[in-house]
Amino acid sequence: MNILLIEDELRVADFIRRGLKAEGWVVEHAGDGETGLDIIRDRKFDVIILDLMLPGISGQQVCQKLRARLNKTPVMMLTALDSTDERVSGLRLGADDYLPKPFDFDELIARVSALHRRATGYASNGDEGKLQHQGLVYDSAAMVLTVDGVVVELSAKERELIAILMASKNKALSRERILNSVWGTHEDPMTNVVDVYIGRLRKKLGPYGQLIATVRGAGYRFG
């Protein structure tokens, strides 16, 4: 998942960024609204976390301009102000969710994933965010992978990788595509991280490892 964080206070920004990275997410940081808008012009993010109090143009204005550009990226607003007025006006300007500071980090993460899930139109039936294939179950809400009922510990990147693989069952995915989704890098295709991680996953999946097939000259396929 790719996240853009627009926050001027460096300490706070750093704190948030680290927490999100620990989730295996890729975080880009902008110190003010203009910079943020510039970045959004070229690249697409899954979620934008936007501080309300910014030097220069305010968070509200950023949000407004974003929507004026017909950009529908989910926006999570952060603010130190506790008044409900702010909240209401924020939502009216196109924010999708709102979190008052100080906040619980787990809550931020939960809400951000919720935003993302909503935006990507996950199945909203009973199997909320569960991906299954044979004895393999990945619960994206709990972020737990189960192999034949046994929980397998995964690192953040490994989780993201298995998630995207299982989500696109029976579809060949190019390395580039995986790199984009999991690592968020749009350049430097001369790395073999993907291969390394595929290897690790295969090992951890045990007998199901062979479900990840390599499509020579193309990438990998799950299923």
Next chain:
Amino acid sequence: MNILLIEDELRVADFIRRGLKAEGWVVEHAGDGETGLDIIRDRKFDVIILDLMLPGISGQQVCQKLRARLNKTPVMMLTALDSTDERVSGLRLGADDYLPKPFDFDELIARVSALHRRATGYASNGDEGKLQHQGLVYDSAAMVLTVDGVVVELSAKERELIAILMASKNKALSRERILNSVWGTHEDPMTNVVDVYIGRLRKKLGPYGQLIATVRGAGYRFG
């Protein structure tokens, strides 16, 4: 699949080109509209990706001229402009689809394949993107060929070859045409790679191998 990308910004062009290549597609790049039109005059593409903002003649004009030449190649328009007006006028000028920047790469790929599928008359029923003929099924999303229900391993070039053959069922394809589509080379016809690969494919298709008929002096025909 052969794609012509008309985009002036080198960074963007490079980014797009890499991603498309990773999908196994052959990409030709033109830095401006005139160059693009020149290239189209000589060669045939499956899809044209066209930036709206170009130095010299605009993307809209390119599209218009293209259609004036009775060229029906599907056109995918890209633009940084936010207003919907642009979209409408773009489509009116003959573009087949439209994607506002910034876009999600997966979406670009999905849309481009959709365009291609529509143009080549792939099965538009539930078997989205599957080519079938008797016991032979090629799933272009999974990149898997099935012979009577049995998966057959193919190399990258073999996959492309069977795809183009099956997509142009009952049509004779010249070696040059195949060379152009699969190998992306439009010169040097004094190689027999095509013959070699046809041979390999025939072998792998087993009983269906004879579906690939050779049209003496012309090329090959599937069906």
Next chain:
DNA sequence: ATTGGCTATGAATATCCTGTTGATCGAAGA
């Protein structure tokens, strides 16, 4: 601060497979 454990990443290696060529053999048409 320092330490230890863990993750992420890049590099190096080894292995396997594909792509390509040129030669030779066979088949079809004049």
Next chain:
DNA sequence: TCTTCGATCAACAGGATATTCATAGCCAAT
């Protein structure tokens, strides 16, 4: 029959993938 075009084969070089290792960074606990 002769000629031309296509089929097939073997072999090589380069490319792609798997796997392992070493390093760097991060976090938590001391």
